[in-house]
Structure formats: structure tokens, C-alpha cells
Amino acid sequence: MQTLKRNILAVPILVWLGLFVGIPLVFVFVLSFLSRDSLGTIVFQFTWENWQRVFDPIYLRVFRNSLLLAFLTGLVTIVVGYPVAYITSNLEPKKRALSIGLIMLPFWISSLLRTYGWMILLGNAGIINNVLRALGIIDKPLPMMYKFGTTLVGTAYMLIPFAIVAIFNSVDKLDRSLLEASYDLGANKRQTFFNITLPLTLPGIAGGFTLVFIPALGLFYVSDLLGGGNTIFLGNMINTQVTRGRNRPLAAAFSIAMIAVVLLVISIYGRIAKDDAEGLFL
Amino acid sequence: MKQPLLSLVNINKYFGDFHVLKDISFDIEQGEFLTLLGPSGCGKTTLLRCIAGLESIHSGDILLNGSSIKDMAPNKRNVNTVFQNYALFPHLNVYDNIAYGPRVKKSMTEAELKERAANVLELVQMLGYEKRMPHQLSGGQRQRIAIARALINEPAILLLDEPLGALDLKLRKHMQTELAQLQKKTGTTFVYVTHDQEEALNMSDRIVVIDQGEVQQLGSPRDIYNNPVNLFVTTFIGDRNMMRVRVLETEATHSLVQFGENVVSIRNSGQHQLEVGREAVLAVHMDKMRVSCHEQPNALVGEVLSVHYSGSQIRIRVKVADRQITVVEYQKIDCECEKGDQVYVTWEDHGAILLPPEDGWAEGEV
Numbered sequence A: 001m002q003t004l005k006r007n008i009l010a011v012p013i014l015v016w017l018g019l020f021v022g023i024p025l026v027f028v029f030v031l032s033f034l035s036r037d038s039l040g041t042i043v044f045q046f047t048w049e050n051w052q053r054v055f056d057p058i059y060l061r062v063f064r065n066s067l068l069l070a071f072l073t074g075l076v077t078i079v080v081g082y083p084v085a086y087i088t089s090n091l092e093p094k095k096r097a098l099s100i101g102l103i104m105l106p107f108w109i110s111s112l113l114r115t116y117g118w119m120i121l122l123g124n125a126g127i128i129n130n131v132l133r134a135l136g137i138i139d140k141p142l143p144m145m146y147k148f149g150t151t152l153v154g155t156a157y158m159l160i161p162f163a164i165v166a167i168f169n170s171v172d173k174l175d176r177s178l179l180e181a182s183y184d185l186g187a188n189k190r191q192t193f194f195n196i197t198l199p200l201t202l203p204g205i206a207g208g209f210t211l212v213f214i215p216a217l218g219l220f221y222v223s224d225l226l227g228g229g230n231t232i233f234l235g236n237m238i239n240t241q242v243t244r245g246r247n248r249p250l251a252a253a254f255s256i257a258m259i260a261v262v263l264l265v266i267s268i269y270g271r272i273a274k275d276d277a278e279g280l281f282l
Numbered sequence B: 001m002k003q004p005l006l007s008l009v010n011i012n013k014y015f016g017d018f019h020v021l022k023d024i025s026f027d028i029e030q031g032e033f034l035t036l037l038g039p040s041g042c043g044k045t046t047l048l049r050c051i052a053g054l055e056s057i058h059s060g061d062i063l064l065n066g067s068s069i070k071d072m073a074p075n076k077r078n079v080n081t082v083f084q085n086y087a088l089f090p091h092l093n094v095y096d097n098i099a100y101g102p103r104v105k106k107s108m109t110e111a112e113l114k115e116r117a118a119n120v121l122e123l124v125q126m127l128g129y130e131k132r133m134p135h136q137l138s139g140g141q142r143q144r145i146a147i148a149r150a151l152i153n154e155p156a157i158l159l160l161d162e163p164l165g166a167l168d169l170k171l172r173k174h175m176q177t178e179l180a181q182l183q184k185k186t187g188t189t190f191v192y193v194t195h196d197q198e199e200a201l202n203m204s205d206r207i208v209v210i211d212q213g214e215v216q217q218l219g220s221p222r223d224i225y226n227n228p229v230n231l232f233v234t235t236f237i238g239d240r241n242m243m244r245v246r247v248l249e250t251e252a253t254h255s256l257v258q259f260g261e262n263v264v265s266i267r268n269s270g271q272h273q274l275e276v277g278r279e280a281v282l283a284v285h286m287d288k289m290r291v292s293c294h295e296q297p298n299a300l301v302g303e304v305l306s307v308h309y310s311g312s313q314i315r316i317r318v319k320v321a322d323r324q325i326t327v328v329e330y331q332k333i334d335c336e337c338e339k340g341d342q343v344y345v346t347w348e349d350h351g352a353i354l355l356p357p358e359d360g361w362a363e364g365e366v
Helices: A002-006 A008-031 A049-054 A057-089 A093-108 A111-122 A127-134 A148-173 A176-184 A189-200 A202-218 A221-226 A234-242 A248-272 B044-052 B094-105 B110-123 B139-151 B169-186 B197-203 B221-226 B231-236
Strands: B006-015 B018-028 B033-037 B059-064 B079-082 B157-161 B189-194 B206-211 B214-219 B240-250 B254-259 B262-267 B279-285 B289-292 B300-310 B313-320 B323-329 B342-347 B352-355
Touching: A008 A248, A049 A248, A057 A093, A057 A148, A057 A202, A057 A234, A057 A248, A093 A148, A111 A127, A111 A148, A111 A221, A148 A202, A148 A221, A176 A189, A176 B079, A189 A202, A189 B094, A202 A234, A202 A248, A221 A234, A234 A248, B006 B044, B018 B044, B018 B059, B018 B214, B033 B044, B033 B197, B044 B079, B044 B157, B044 B189, B079 B139, B094 B110, B094 B139, B110 B139, B110 B169, B139 B157, B139 B169, B169 B189, B169 B197, B189 B197, B197 B221, B206 B221, B206 B231, B214 B221, B214 B231, B231 B240, B231 B279, B231 B352, B240 B323, B254 B279, B262 B300, B262 B352, B289 B323, B300 B323, B313 B342
Parallel strands: B033 B189, B033 B206, B079 B157, B157 B189
Antiparallel strands: B006 B018, B006 B059, B206 B214, B240 B254, B240 B279, B254 B262, B279 B352, B289 B342, B300 B313, B300 B342, B313 B323
């Protein structure tokens, strides 16, 4: 009774989550075991077929593609984002606010438009190729579009603010006297970074990686536009099955499988960040 | 002449427009326990950080064994710091914390390190705690580990930045004794920063009193306690009654001064020139004063305002010439005085000092 009273304020959000997340999730789960007719209409007949297809080697490659993309995106955003976060947290307050503002600024523009921006930049008749040709450095345009790498660049660009903010919070909390103690005891800057800064900001790195990895697993428009559908990822797969494929039960099975992967990643993150009181999710 | 271990030569330091350290010069001798004492914001911690290399200086020089270290990075200087919040690495256990210095400098083999670590842990009485994490230790234990972590590097100077500030009173007293013993045992030169006069007086061989970025006085604890050179040191060190008096006559060893209706004889400290007919400040240690009901020579006559018993000491407030004086007695007083009684306040000769008044000094209740 006491706990109920104390948690009364959480009731609205729990009702909201139950209605709009919990129940639909149950629908999707049930849907993944149902059949469909040739027109795509759901038939209430139990089947394992969708799940068998999920574990089909052909479709497992889709998982592999997506996991690879999400992992590399996480890696790239951490490697590029760490210095940005580190430098930002060491700025004086005014410049720091400006820097964080600039990092967040792209969020004010539709992500679809920003993806088209990359096409204008990287295309065969795009800005980079035009400039290089005008300068006489190349004769034929460099083929930069519709590759796995193109998708990686686009996804990393889209998600890097999450990594920067997560690492920033971690670096910002770092007690600077620990760095001074390290120098004082005879360590140089490199030793201090690898022995003190990096291990103590690991929760931020893990948090940033998780925050990037999860959406990277499901993004579909970036790989559609920049990857040209040459590599099939989970997001594209689900999108195609729902729209053109008219196979919502199969899409449901893939969705549930993807959620399982996400939960796995979160549980790994939870282990890494368990000593950090201000975790991302708990 | 013997070369000092560390020489500070005309050090100036600014934070923006703020002049934090003003032309500071003094020497630190091999093996001494030197304390930088001053109120918060006086620049003592900044000075310590300049010696450690964590702050740069704008002009002047720092000489360690005769050679300049002012442009040397902190990791190259043979000095180590015990930080105010200890700054133990939270992700490393006690052993790895202590091993950090030797490991990053690759100054000893793991076997040597193990032996040295055991030595310093024994020194700070923390053997057996190697596997503990810093958050599993109490404040006092962290303190010891921070000292051990610094001492294993065998620094020429150990810098301690208010290391006892975060501990409770009882533990602080205990650690004072222990630190002083540790310093004698290891023979390491300690430079200790504190705002606590009692700590400074208890532990140090010499004290540097600093205020507003300037050295006010440098001397032995006894010297500073008994012969403060100016009003700042007089008010900062020791609990004194401060009285504005008029100088009537000066002789070879003593001067006659007038305080209200009272005329008393005070020893000359020899440091100050007092002018006859001018005002001066008479400062007397509260615990060097006595209260008597019977007429005494060379005494201030006053009326008892209150008597407080607190443990071994008795605090008596006496009104003399419209000013309030506090007397702290440790022995049994020679008469049971009560509020309203007329009493005679005397003092030990060396407990009183006469100083010239300074601008802006107001006679306040101490």
C-alpha cells in the first residue's frame, strides 16, 4: 500500500506505455505466428513458417548485414565522437554551450532531407566529383554511392550526436583531480588517457555505443537512399515485407527477432555500466 | 653555506587580473616539516600547486637542489602530492593505486614493486588492504593510501594539500600525530598546507604564514605563536584579547601603556618601534591571563560578566574599560568569582605583545 502511494505518479506513464507499447507488442508477437493469404490478408491460423524463414540462411545474412552495420556505426561514432566530446567538456562554459548547440543543430532538419544532402555531395554528378573533375584530379567520377560504406557514413552521421552526448556526460563527470594525480605520479598525457580517462569514461562509451547501435539496427531510409538497396538490412527487409511483400506476419517475426537482439545489447550494456549510478536505461 | 632543498625566488602568479601570489621567496630545507598556513583564498594551495607543477608561475623561479624546475612538467618533477580529496583512482584497487607511479615510470620491476609496496603499506599501517577498492575504505584509510601512493616514489618533497580537512575531529588529531611521526621516520621533506593553526603549530618544524598572496611571517611554531610580527599574524594565530592602548613611556625591556583607567607595563618584543603618545595594540593570549579577586600589581581592573565551565577549562568574561576580555583558565582559579564581582586580570609576561596599529584595524571582540 505504501509503495503504491509512493509510485502513484508513475501510473499515467505506465497506462500510456501499456496501451501504446505493451499491447501492440503483444499483437506483433501473436502476428508472427499467423498466416496470410495471397492478397496479404491475415488468416488466423497458427504456423511456424515465419520463424522458420527468420532462421533461413538467406535471411540470416540480413541479420549479419544489419549487425555489422550497427556495430561499425557504433565504432565509427565512438572513435569520431570521443575527441569531440572530450574537447567540448574542456571548453569554457560559453563555448561549450555553443559546441553542444552545434552538435544538436542537425536535429532541427528532417533526417530525410539530410540524407538527400549526402546524395548531392557523394553522387556521380555530386559536389565532390564535380570539384575533383574541375580541378583535373580525376577523369571519371569516383563511384561513391550505393555501397555498404555509403550507408555506413550516412548512418554514422545521423546517429553521432547520441554518441557525443553520452560520452560528454561521462567525461564531464570525470574528476579532474584524478588526472592531476596521474601526472603528479609521473604519467604522461598518453598514459593518463589510457590508464585513467578511458577506463573511467567506459560507461559513457558503452552508453553511446548502445544508443547508436539500436537505431542503426533498424534504420531503413538511409540504406534505401544511400545504399540503393544493394545490401539488404533488417529495416529494409521489414519495410519491404509490410509494404510491397504484403507479408505482415513475416515482418512481425523479424521485428520480434530484432527486439531480441536489442534486448541482448542492452543487457550487455547493463553489465558494463552496472557500477555507474546514472545508467541510460535503469 | 648549505644549499637549500627547494628555493622559491620572487614568485608571482595571476589568475586573470587577480594577483594570487605576490613576490614569494623562501627556502625549504632538507628533511623539514614546513607548513603553509593561511585563511582560505590566501594563495597557499596555489603555491603548493606551483611547486607540484600543476600551475604555472608568471615570474620568479623554483629551484630544486639548485636547478630550475619551473618549466618542468609535473610528471618530470621529483615531488609528489597528497590531494585534498585524496584523488585515489576509483577503478583501481589499493595495490594498483600504489603501484601506479612506479609502473608508469617503469622505475622498478614487479618484484621490487611488491616489496616497496609492502614497505609503504606497513609505514601507513595498511598492510592487508591491497585488494580493497577505494570506495570500500574509510576517509582515514584513503588518506593513508594516498600518502603511501606518493611515498613509494621516494619524492624529494611530499606536498600535502589540507589532507586532514575531510576527517572528523578525533581522527584529525590522531592523524596529526601519525603524520608528524611518519615524516620523522621517513626523513622526507613535507610541505603541508592548512588553514588550521592548531594543526600547523602541532606538526611543523617551521611555519610560513600567508595572507593575500604574501608571506607574512616565517618561523618556528613557538616563534610565530609568541612573537607575531604584525596584526594579521597576531589575530590569526592563537586566541588573543586585542586592546587599543596609549603608549605612555618606553624603556629598555618594557613599555608603559594606558588602557582605560589602567596603566600597565608590557614587555617590548623588539620588533616594533613604538612612539610615546601614540596608540598601539596590546594583544594578550587568553590562556596566559589570570583572574584574581585580590589586588595584584600590573593588573587590569574589571567586572566579571560571566563564568563558563567547560571541561577542564573555565572561560571568564571580564569587562575592562568598556571592553570585553575573555580569560581562559586551566587551573583552579584562586577565588570563586561570580557575575558582578570586581577582579584583577594579570598575565604571564611573555603572553602579551605590543604592536603598532595598522590602517583599517578595528578593535573587535575576540
